[in-house]
Amino acid sequence: MAYADLYARWKADPEAFWLEAAGAIDWTVPPVRALDDSRAPFYEWFTDAMGNTCWNAVDRHVQAGRGDQAAIIHDSPVTHSKRVITYAELQTRVASLAGALRARGVEQGDRVVIYMPMVPEALEAMLACARLGAIHSVVFGGFAAAELAVRIDDCTPRAIIAASCGVEPNRVVHYKPLLDGAIEMAAHKPEFCVIFQREQEVAKLVEGRDFDWHAFQYGVEPADCVPVRGDHPAYILYTSGTTGQPKGVVRPTAGHMVALAWSMRAIYDVGVGDVFWAASDVGWVVGHSYICYGPLIAGCTTVVFEGKPVGTPDAGTFWRVCAEHRVRSFFTAPTAIRAVKRDDPEGRLIGGHDLSNLQALFLAGERADPDTIEWAQRHLGVPVIDHWWQTETGWAIAANPLGIEPLPVKIGSPSVAMPGYDVQVLDEGGHPVPAGNLGAIAVKLPLPPGTLPTLWNAEDRFRKSYLSHFPGYYETGDAGYVDADGYLYIMARTDDVINVAGHRLSTGAMEEVLASHRDVAECAVIGVADPLKGQSPVGLLCLNKDANRPHDEVVRECVALVRDRIGPVADFKKAVVVDRLPKTRSGKILRGTMVKIADGQPFKAPATIDDPAILDEIRAALATLGLPAAG
Numbered sequence: 001m002a003y004a005d006l007y008a009r010w011k012a013d014p015e016a017f018w019l020e021a022a023g024a025i026d027w028t029v030p031p032v033r034a035l036d037d038s039r040a041p042f043y044e045w046f047t048d049a050m051g052n053t054c055w056n057a058v059d060r061h062v063q064a065g066r067g068d069q070a071a072i073i074h075d076s077p078v079t080h081s082k083r084v085i086t087y088a089e090l091q092t093r094v095a096s097l098a099g100a101l102r103a104r105g106v107e108q109g110d111r112v113v114i115y116m117p118m119v120p121e122a123l124e125a126m127l128a129c130a131r132l133g134a135i136h137s138v139v140f141g142g143f144a145a146a147e148l149a150v151r152i153d154d155c156t157p158r159a160i161i162a163a164s165c166g167v168e169p170n171r172v173v174h175y176k177p178l179l180d181g182a183i184e185m186a187a188h189k190p191e192f193c194v195i196f197q198r199e200q201e202v203a204k205l206v207e208g209r210d211f212d213w214h215a216f217q218y219g220v221e222p223a224d225c226v227p228v229r230g231d232h233p234a235y236i237l238y239t240s241g242t243t244g245q246p247k248g249v250v251r252p253t254a255g256h257m258v259a260l261a262w263s264m265r266a267i268y269d270v271g272v273g274d275v276f277w278a279a280s281d282v283g284w285v286v287g288h289s290y291i292c293y294g295p296l297i298a299g300c301t302t303v304v305f306e307g308k309p310v311g312t313p314d315a316g317t318f319w320r321v322c323a324e325h326r327v328r329s330f331f332t333a334p335t336a337i338r339a340v341k342r343d344d345p346e347g348r349l350i351g352g353h354d355l356s357n358l359q360a361l362f363l364a365g366e367r368a369d370p371d372t373i374e375w376a377q378r379h380l381g382v383p384v385i386d387h388w389w390q391t392e393t394g395w396a397i398a399a400n401p402l403g404i405e406p407l408p409v410k411i412g413s414p415s416v417a418m419p420g421y422d423v424q425v426l427d428e429g430g431h432p433v434p435a436g437n438l439g440a441i442a443v444k445l446p447l448p449p450g451t452l453p454t455l456w457n458a459e460d461r462f463r464k465s466y467l468s469h470f471p472g473y474y475e476t477g478d479a480g481y482v483d484a485d486g487y488l489y490i491m492a493r494t495d496d497v498i499n500v501a502g503h504r505l506s507t508g509a510m511e512e513v514l515a516s517h518r519d520v521a522e523c524a525v526i527g528v529a530d531p532l533k534g535q536s537p538v539g540l541l542c543l544n545k546d547a548n549r550p551h552d553e554v555v556r557e558c559v560a561l562v563r564d565r566i567g568p569v570a571d572f573k574k575a576v577v578v579d580r581l582p583k584t585r586s587g588k589i590l591r592g593t594m595v596k597i598a599d600g601q602p603f604k605a606p607a608t609i610d611d612p613a614i615l616d617e618i619r620a621a622l623a624t625l626g627l628p629a630a631g
């Protein structure tokens, strides 16, 4: 039982476990201590170490003689292009970009916002920041200008690096006007912007503020790696919380490197020279950990894929990419496999491809339903590994550690806790519940290296959101149970976060936008079950007494408003007007009950409900949206 032994070894001596794991990293000053608990319950790791992430992800591989190995393969069916960048080329390109940023004053600790699609230059921008010790904050391209503005104001970047456009299958996404709009809206103004012009759309630059990516680097001196302290933030990544104000998850340098290096071998079972592909986006945590940093730190070749699981050009794209680039480990969201399965239920498009290099398919980001796992197992003939984690943790809390010991797969479970995580299921009073009983999933403090020590500029919010409900624990926001063998089952969120196509969204944020519509008096957004996307947001709107316009007009405006303020990624397309919302006598909106009605699940009206008759009205309103969906 290699896994059980390893987990027990970690538990017996976490300090020794993580110091040994730190041996996989090049340090300018190696850590003497692992955990720094001097500010408990705020923990840091490897604070006494000095090192540089870019060195570990790029330069050291060149120094070790692997400069000719492919570092990045860009495969872009949406632009019909493919490109390979070797480690030596990556080093030159990143050192040059970092040199240009430095020449314009970017230094260690400065923030740099990155707003780019799935192009290698996005990774280069991240690595160039890491090279200087600048703190990047990547913003997903599917967010609207207002969301970008909120992030600009929160992390106050010295510079913004963006692309002129992104390419979605049905349209070109005009990044530059979105960026201009965001800067206009934000109170904080960056000193300058660097724009990577793509041939699909060349953007107009603002004289004196915007620089062209290439011209900007012309004639500059390349920058060397700047060693930083172990607890220096490598990046800030915003994620959805309960309100419209996103949470800025902070990722410290040393723990990030150590945990990712450990996970590449132990969980994904890849190492130097292997091809690793995470079909996600650099704007999400999966993209940070497993498109950019993890595979590069491990000396793998990473695939940067600019396309969709279906329609670019068909449901065989994933298998074509796996075969053509000899992918060993492939990671994507269950939604993506559901989309493939829907278009190619018999798996016919898999047949023509040589998948002999593929060792495993990893799924995360949302609950993996048994049908999807079984379909993938049957058609790919490799282990399909569900694993569970969050933006906050940066790497898997629970997984099946293929590189240590492949454990029996239990479909419906992301398997077992990884070393570093003492996972407990708690009742409302914070007491562990017996195996098989549902409860809130929490992790005993301290969290392991690579996880968040705090939220950017919001220590109080960090404490309130994660630490105060269950003292001594980190509250994950997920509910579920552990079985008698220690396998975890993740059943639901305990907060207002929903998961749409593997994208984490806040219903609270959508409600804030809807409430700002002049005709909306009150509203609720719920996540209803969706066969493709897992969940889908639905709005219920109560209008002001004097709103005498046609309801469908108001609904259309509300849908447009969410798209405009939050972005297309919110996927908010369904809303209905109701006279009133079901509430408890104390005024709490019964969202959970409405979800059950929308999903056609049995439910009991809570004893505290103000007026049970409202539930029939809600049922009738949801029926006009085709809910509950047949089947």
Ligand code: COA
Pocket (backbone or CB within 6 Å): 117, 140, 141, 142, 143, 166, 168, 173, 279, 280, 281, 284, 286, 308, 309, 310, 332, 333, 335, 336, 339, 364, 365, 500, 501, 502, 503, 568, 569, 570, 571
């Ligand atoms: N930039 C701009 N817009 C984007 C975008 C981006 N990077 N990514 C998505 N969008 C837009 C889409 O174009 C779509 O816009 P539309 O309403 O005009 O059609 C909207 O956001 C919703 O996108 P999505 O939820 O992705 O739905 P879809 O119907 O376009 O595609 C899937 C469905 C299943 C193919 C797609 O959701 C998918 O690939 N999911 C996997 C998600 C994933 O990898 N998540 C990462 C977490 S690990």
Ligand code: AMP
Pocket (backbone or CB within 6 Å): 239, 285, 363, 364, 365, 366, 367, 368, 386, 387, 388, 389, 390, 391, 392, 414, 476, 477, 478, 490, 492, 493, 499, 502, 503, 504
């Ligand atoms: P994100 O921060 O975007 O990665 O979203 C994290 C959330 O997605 C988790 O808190 C869970 O609610 C959900 N999630 C991620 N992975 C899984 C999984 N394997 N099974 C069930 N839910 C998951």
